[in-house]
Amino acid sequence: MSANPCLTCGACCASFRVDFDCSELESEGGRVPDGLAVPVTGRLVRMRGTDHARPRCAALSGQVGVKTACGIHEWRPSPCREFGERAPMGLADDACNRARARHGLAPL
Ligand code: SF4
Numbered sequence: 828m829s830a831n832p833c834l835t836c837g838a839c840c841a842s843f844r845v846d847f848d849c850s851e852l853e854s855e856g857g858r859v860p861d862g863l864a865v866p867v868t869g870r871l872v873r874m875r876g877t878d879h880a881r882p883r884c885a886a887l888s889g890q891v892g893v894k895t896a897c898g899i900h901e902w903r904p905s906p907c908r909e910f911g912e913r914a915p916m917g918l919a920d921d922a923c924n925r926a927r928a929r930h931g932l933a934p935l
Pocket residue numbers: 832833834836837838839840910911912914915919922923924926927935
């Protein structure tokens with residue numbers, strides 16, 4: 828299998844809202860730094876920047892489609908773990924390819 832396509836992509840981190848339960852925040856005993864999340868409603872929080880008109884997670888560094896990295900890869904929230912682990916295994920789905928298309932990248 829060729830190299831992990833996510834390393835030169837990052838499109839999903841600049842396309843979708845990333846919401847998760849506040850129990851994943853450091854202050855609640857989880858691992859996601861509180862400063863990178865914003866409250867939504869009730870126990871729901873959202874990665875900062877992912878609901879902007881042009882979404883881009885505050886933890887993402889680099890240039891989408893060229894070279895990107897998640898600044899909190901080890902501590903990223905569950906939606907990111909579930910989403911990002913599929914593409915490298917050849918299980919890219921519609922959401923992955925929609926994100927890629929949004930950034931002018933070919934489907935996997
Ligand atoms: S999961 Fe898909 S959209 Fe996200 S970085 Fe990997 S290849 Fe890109």
